[in-house]
Amino acid sequence: MNRRHVLSSIGTTTGTLLAGCLTDDSGEPMASPALVEIANKTGEPIEIEVAARKNDTAVYDERYTIREVRVTERDDIGEYADIDGVQIAEDWMAIPAEYEFEFRIPQHGLEATFSSTDSIGEYDNAHQSELDGECYFVQVTIGDEAQPDTARVDATPERILVGAEVYHHDIFDRSHAGDCT
Numbered sequence: 001m002n003r004r005h006v007l008s009s010i011g012t013t014t015g016t017l018l019a020g021c022l023t024d025d026s027g028e029p030m031a032s033p034a035l036v037e038i039a040n041k042t043g044e045p046i047e048i049e050v051a052a053r054k055n056d057t058a059v060y061d062e063r064y065t066i067r068e069v070r071v072t073e074r075d076d077i078g079e080y081a082d083i084d085g086v087q088i089a090e091d092w093m094a095i096p097a098e099y100e101f102e103f104r105i106p107q108h109g110l111e112a113t114f115s116s117t118d119s120i121g122e123y124d125n126a127h128q129s130e131l132d133g134e135c136y137f138v139q140v141t142i143g144d145e146a147q148p149d150t151a152r153v154d155a156t157p158e159r160i161l162v163g164a165e166v167y168h169h170d171i172f173d174r175s176h177a178g179d180c181t
Contacts, residue, residue: 029096029116029126034135034167036101039085040066041143041151048142049104050088059092066142069151081151096126103140103160112160114138120164135167 052060116126
């Protein structure tokens, strides 16, 4: 074996070994969902179906009616969008596991999912060691295509946006599942 071939083999082997050491998502999930928050930011009431699986076992299957955005007025702030929604915080969410959530609005043909392998804020997924003992919350927004995250009485349900963030106790003051650090 010549010297050039040996050096090439060492470089390939080292690169492969380092790639394996830097991967955070090969083990068990480190974080668990604290809550799921669903907001209807359209001018139509919606019926949403929410299903969840934990380690490939169905643990949740519910339907909710969420009213439309309403314009409300208060003396101190004037008009504002009054947004209706649902918060889900269940005991089965308290332990890190593989989670998959499905959100469906059949009357509009809309579907979206979130799983523990999706990104959580700045993190790639719930498997990252930096999230050990942490919780995350899943935000679901029903909106239109033009401005899906803006509450408008003239908006129609055209899109379900789903995202997740690390649950920070100093920012969020909501009932939640689990004992986040």
